[in-house]
Amino acid sequence: MQLQQVPIGNRLLASLSADDLARLQPHLEPVSLALRQVLIEPNMPIEHAYFPEQGMSSVTNNSSGGKIEVGVIGQEGMIGLPIVLGIDQTPYEHFMQIPGHGWRIAAHDLEQAMAQSRSLHRHLLRYVQASHVQASETAFANANSDIEARLARWLLMCHDRVDGDDIPLTHEFIAMMLGVRRPGVTVALHVLEGMRVIRAKRGLITVLDREKLEELADEAYGLSETEYSRLMKTEA
Amino acid sequence: MQLQQVPIGNRLLASLSADDLARLQPHLEPVSLALRQVLIEPNMPIEHAYFPEQGMSSVTNNSSGGKIEVGVIGQEGMIGLPIVLGIDQTPYEHFMQIPGHGWRIAAHDLEQAMAQSRSLHRHLLRYVQASHVQASETAFANANSDIEARLARWLLMCHDRVDGDDIPLTHEFIAMMLGVRRPGVTVALHVLEGMRVIRAKRGLITVLDREKLEELADEAYGLSETEYSRLMKTEA
DNA sequence: GCTGCATTGTACGATTTCGTACAATTACCC
DNA sequence: GGGTAATTGTACGAAATCGTACAATGCAGC
Structure with missing residues (x-):
């Protein structure tokens, strides 16, 4: 050693x-x-x-x-x-x-x-x-989960790979990665924000409640990890 | 040798x-x-x-x-x-x-x-x-293609792995594999059948026109192969 | 502090897929 | 060859997502 x-x-x-x-x-x-x-x-x-x-x-x-x-x-x-x-x-x-x-x-x-x-x-x-x-x-x-769950999964995967709780990305970009419309991401983020699971600023998403995010991602998150x-x- | x-x-x-x-x-x-x-x-x-x-x-x-x-x-x-x-x-x-x-x-x-x-x-x-x-x-x-294209892709992957042109599978089963409803598969198969791309009997799908299937699968098929x-x- | 551009918010009808239910058909077993 | 179960056909309203358009907002640079 x-x-x-x-x-x-x-x-x-x-x-x-x-x-x-x-x-x-x-x-x-x-x-x-x-x-x-x-x-x-x-x-x-x-x-x-x-x-x-x-x-x-x-x-x-x-x-x-x-x-x-x-x-x-x-x-x-x-x-x-x-x-x-x-x-x-x-x-x-x-x-x-x-x-x-x-x-x-x-x-x-x-x-x-x-x-x-x-x-x-x-x-x-x-x-x-x-x-x-x-x-x-x-x-x-991608086959099973709706946008909200996929977004939750994706935020979790980002969260696992950044230092703090801040994820610096735009809706446009996230939409591309998930293969969905940009407004779809905007709306889904609002839902998450309404639940106090994240906070969103321009080009920045902050994870507030990781546990609830994992619940929202449901079966889509976890096995890999x-x-x-x-x-x-x-x-x- | x-x-x-x-x-x-x-x-x-x-x-x-x-x-x-x-x-x-x-x-x-x-x-x-x-x-x-x-x-x-x-x-x-x-x-x-x-x-x-x-x-x-x-x-x-x-x-x-x-x-x-x-x-x-x-x-x-x-x-x-x-x-x-x-x-x-x-x-x-x-x-x-x-x-x-x-x-x-x-x-x-x-x-x-x-x-x-x-x-x-x-x-x-x-x-x-x-x-x-x-x-x-x-x-x-799964992120990009509609049921029809995904079905086409899947039939092609089966076709690559069977002897002749016959794929012995039920709609129910295909639906499960693709993660979609069973009637969704039935309808999509009818469309393909209408185009003379396949023929469908009970528990059996026969590929008639492989090329057209590949067109229908679009970008979903090919890279892997x-x-x-x-x-x-x-x-x- | 203004200006301009990137980003985000919101709306709308169109389309796809869903969930579910039930009828019609075929294959198989006795 | 008739009964039974599995399979397929079809329908319906509900929900999710789409494509698109445009307005509102915040940020960066001047």
């Missing part, structure tokens, strides 16, 4: 064994992650994997004009899973939805590290499963 | 190198896959991985009373991906929706084989990505 010089704020990195983390550390480069910065271009070679410490990235399908979100990634995970699977690209765009900062590593260095340490590879593969479950739960939510902690806890 | 005694009808197995296939073969056991047979119980240790040669399995979220489908698996893939990721269970049920047959291998034997052959492991990991994309595309379809062939073609 070795004291880190810089504390690691990314939970996926932090859950690695000391050995594996040490193996990555020389290659980790601190990066700031600007709003709307594209981390992975769809169908282009992936240059780096990113481990956010703050901020949130969206995984989107960009066909059909707009973007539709199929996943979110923050300090619990990593951007660039295909690398872990030995693949060099993905059809989905990854960009920063809430700015922040984190670490990045060249795809090649990560590959090499995984080739040297089976336990590192195994650990990252566990996160692949968590990510897969998240996508599946998004499919589930439970699965994540199960997977990441077991193996040290 | 060695002639197989029994030709392998599962595309994932078939795309393995001769070496890797030979490594698995002693452990592969032919199984028939009965209608509604549960291959993986949610949150229970996974005993076997299955490689279907015929038939189709559904991956479902079983909360909320009914089941909702988050993925399908047939002769292009395998059931039991968590094993490939070094995980022993999944929150989703896997059961046969269209009966058939295939091969199975004990989880332990598969693990051992992957430990011995990195190329085997790598190859199966490529399929993990394909499966992830499929889940993401389901999320996309393109990604699959890209991933599985590259590496021999």
Whole structure:
């Protein structure tokens, strides 16, 4: 057990064994992650994997004009899973939805590290499963839940990935991610605000009552998160 | 290059190198896959991985009373991906929706084989990505497409996994998988039938015009399948 | 403090899908 | 070959969501 010089704020990195983390550390480069910065271009070679410490990235399908979100990634995970699977690209765009900062590593260095340490590879593969479950739960939510519940779910996922209770996003943007009309989001937010579950200012939503949000999201929220902690806890 | 005694009808197995296939073969056991047979119980240790040669399995979220489908698996893939990721269970049920047959291998034997052959492991990991994309595309379809397009997409996915053009399923069942009302499916099927795209009998849908089906599914169908062939073609 | 633009609020009819109910049909079992 | 259950067809008002348009508001920059 070795004291880190810089504390690691990314939970996926932090859950690695000391050995594996040490193996990555020389290659980790601190990066700031600007709003709307594209981390992975769809169908282009992936240059780096990113481990956010703050901020949130969206995984989107960009066909059909707009973007539709199929996943979110923050300090619990990593951007660039295909690398872990030995693949060099993905059809989905990854960009920063809430700015922040984190670490990045060249795809090649990560590959090499995984080739040297089976336990590192195994650990990252566990996160692949968590990510897969998240996508599946998004499919589930999109089929079953009304706008209000989906919005609640989405706010919770943001809340899990920001520092305080403030989520800096516009209705327009949220609508795009959920694949619904913008006024639909406005109205649903009003309902939540009426229940004192959130407070909304221009371009900013503040979570006031997380528990009630979870009730409102109903079955759409939770499985993913439970699965994540199960997977990441077991193996040290 | 060695002639197989029994030709392998599962595309994932078939795309393995001769070496890797030979490594698995002693452990592969032919199984028939009965209608509604549960291959993986949610949150229970996974005993076997299955490689279907015929038939189709559904991956479902079983909360909320009914089941909702988050993925399908047939002769292009395998059931039991968590094993490939070094995980022993999944929150989703896997059961046969269209009966058939295939091969199975004990989880332990598969693990051992992957430990011995990195190329085997790598190859199966490529399929993990394909499966992830499929889940993401389901999320996309559920958010964006109306019942008709989603039904078209779903019929296409079935069609890809059965032998001829016949898909033996009831409206009730399809409705459950898509997460919509049963009469909604009945009506949508009538529309497709009116366009001569399918023919429907009791418990049986016959695909007549696959191309037009693909048009109707619009953007909801295709990406997954393109990604699959890209991933599985590259590496021999 | 004004101005201009991005954001949010609100309205409206149109459309899709829902929930539910019940009738009609087919397949299967005895 | 008649009865029975599963499946499919159809209808209806209710609800959710859509597409669109436009007004009101707050913020940023000058």
